[in-house]
Amino acid sequence: MSLYGSMVTAISGLTAQSRALGHVADNVANSQTTGYKRVDTSFEDYVTNSTQRLHESGSVVARPDYTNSLQGSIAQSDNTLALAISGQGFFAVAQPAGTDAQGATEFSKSTLYTRAGDFGLNNEGYLVNNQGYYLKGWPANAAGTLNRTDLTTLRIDQSVFDPVATGSVGLSANLPADAATGTAVTSQVQIYDALGRQHAVSLNYTKGTGDAWQLAVSIPGTTPPTPVGTIDLNFGAGAGVPPGTLGSFSGATGLTGSGGGAGDPAQVGFSIDFGQGPQNISLDLGSFGSSQGLTQFSGTEYEVGSLTQNGIPRGSFSSVSIKENGDVAVNYDNGQSRTVARVPIVSFADPDRLQRADGQAFLATVESGEPLAADINNNGAGKLVTSALESSNVDIASEFSKLILAQRAYTANTKIVTTTDQMLQDTINMTR
Incomplete structure (x- = not known):
């Protein structure tokens, strides 16, 4: 034997x-x-x-x-969508299971988990790694609010960024207190209508008697410029505020001025029709009695600190970027960006007990514990390194x-x- x-x-x-x-x-x-x-x-x-x-x-x-829990070295990558996890956790991914009647990709119901973060956009707008696994995450609505109830495959909408009509103009400037009566100065701001077309609006100031100025809003491009309205701006002690600060509005024609005391917003409202109906615009001049916004201090020149507006022109899709907190942002050629999703990190009680689908993707098992999707660097999840890859x-x-x-x-x-x-x-x- x-x-x-x-x-x-x-x-x-x-x-x-x-x-x-x-x-x-x-x-x-x-x-x-x-x-x-x-x-x-x-x-x-x-x-x-x-x-x-x-x-x-x-x-x-x-x-x-x-x-599975032993990390490989992390190296920078030329791929801006490449991701690596420093610490514990995995990316949630899906495997394609065919196409529907319209030719759209369908996915297996099982979620897999991987550390292979070499993602890129495919021709359908999905974030896919080189092994053919589709990245999953929390989608965000138009306001950027995340839906954390379920992980879905991330598909990037490459449509245009709709234009936003200007509704507010912010001005920080100083009118010259030493200017002679009748002195005229002008600011011009570019605003957008509902179709994303840009229009110029002139803000014309004329020095009155004492500490008063008249503001006239007009649309240049015609001779004479098309008037919108006028309003008187009253500064200093005569208006019951510290010298050089805006105290009140009066004598409004075609424009409306806000009321209130020191510290309240100083705003002038007007309406312009660019062909799509009346467009209401608020001109923010700071606060009454404050040196922030429009002032009248010593000087002979009109000095503009800042002149901004909140309108946005139409934008075409430019690129996709992923931030270190996992937010997936779509960038447009008009300078705007929009958060469309967030990539979480999925952790397990015992990642070494995951079942291998292949060398780079795993399935959850009873021994590994339930998957826990969490924000980056929270609840034991690792940090996200962008434009980087984890080696074997x-x-x-x-x-x-x-x-x-x-x-x-x-x-x-x-x-x-x-x-x-x-x-x-x-x-x-x-x-x-």
Whole structure:
């Protein structure tokens, strides 16, 4: 029995070392594969019968020892959509399962998890990595509010950015207190109508008596410019506020001025029709009694600090970017951007117990625990590194050491097989 047992044990050793060699080969072959997690080997001894007086030879088996939680090195990438996780967690991804009647991609109901963040836009606008897995995340509505109830595949809308008509103009400037009565100065602001077309509006100031100025709003381009309306601006002590600050409005024609005391908003409202109906615009001049906004201090020149408006022209799709907090932003050629989704990081209680779909994608199991999707760097999730990729966690030097050990152990087991065979042959020859 001992001779036959030694033969069986040696053959199990050959099988185990063969599997260990296969793990090494798989690791070395994928040493340059993005996000690959190496497989180590754990050997287990099977004993058939062992007492204080007797030990019968058993066998050995090789079990895979997964290293899903061991991070590979992170390197910068030229791909602006490339992502790497520093710390624990995975990206949630989906696998395509065909197309529907309209030719749109359909996806498997199972969610997979990967560290391979070499994502890019495909021809349908999906974020897909080089292994063909589609990135999932929390979608955002038009206001940028996230829907955290479910993870969905992220598809980037590459349509235009709709124009936004100007509704507010902000002005910070100083009218020259030393100017002579009748002095006229002008500011011009570009605003947008509902179709995204740009129009010029002139803000014309004329020095009155004392600390008063008249503001006339007009539309240039015609001779004379088309008037919109006028309003008187009253500054200083005569208006009950500190010198040089705006105190009140009066004498409005075609314009409306806000009321209130010191600290209240100082706003002038007017309406212009550019062909799409009346467009109401508010001119924000700061606050009453404040040196922020429109003032009248010493000087002979009209000085504009800032002149802004909130209208936006039509914009065409330019690019997609992913921020370090996971927000996916669509950028337009009008300088605007819009957050359309957020990429969470999914964590597990025991990531080494995930089931491999392949070397770069995994499925959740009972042993791994339930997936927990969280914001970046929250609830144990790692940080997100943009424009970067995580390399394989394979150490070539270590793998070659394992290779040598497996080879030596395999050779030793073959020696036992040949020796046992010879001994069995000698036993058979005893009967001759």
